[in-house]
Amino acid sequence: MVPISVLCNIVESGFMPLSCECTESGGLLQITVYEPSSRRIELLIRGVSTEHLDSVRAISDFIGELRTEISAGRRAFAG
Template sequence: MISILELRHIIECGFLPLSCICTSNPDGSLMIKVFEPSSDHVELLVTGVKTENLTSSRAIADLISELHGEMRVMKTKYASGMGVQGSWQ
C-alpha cells in the first residue's frame, strides 16, 4: 500500500507546472486544489476523493488523468459562458 504522504506527493506532481495542494481529511479522503501559481487562480477543487482504490500507479494515473479532463471541460464551459462546478469520487 502507498502511504498517504507518498500518494499526495504523486498527485501534486501530476499537475505540474500548475501548483497543486493535496490534503487528507479526517475520514481518509483527499481534497485536491489545483491553481495557477502566478495568480493563485483556482483551476480545480475537488473534495472527498476516496483513497481506498488508489493502491497502484495505474489507479493514481487514472485519477490524475480524469481530473485533467475535468479541468479541460470546465475551461471549455467557462469559455462558453456556462460556469460549472465539479466533484470527483
C-alpha cells in the same frame, strides 16, 4: 496500499505547470489545483476516498480524469 504521503506527492506532481496541494483529513483527500501566479483555483475536490488509489497506475488514471475535468471546464467557459 500506497502511503498517503506518497499518494499526495504523486498527485501534486501530476498537474504541472499548474500547482497542486493534496491534503488528508479523516482518511479523505482534498485536492486543490491552481494557477501559481494568480492563485486562481482551477479545481477543488473534497472527500476523495483513497480506497481505489492503491497503485501508481490507479493514481495516474485518477490524475488523468481530473486533468480532463479541468480542460472541460476551460472549454465550457470559452464559449
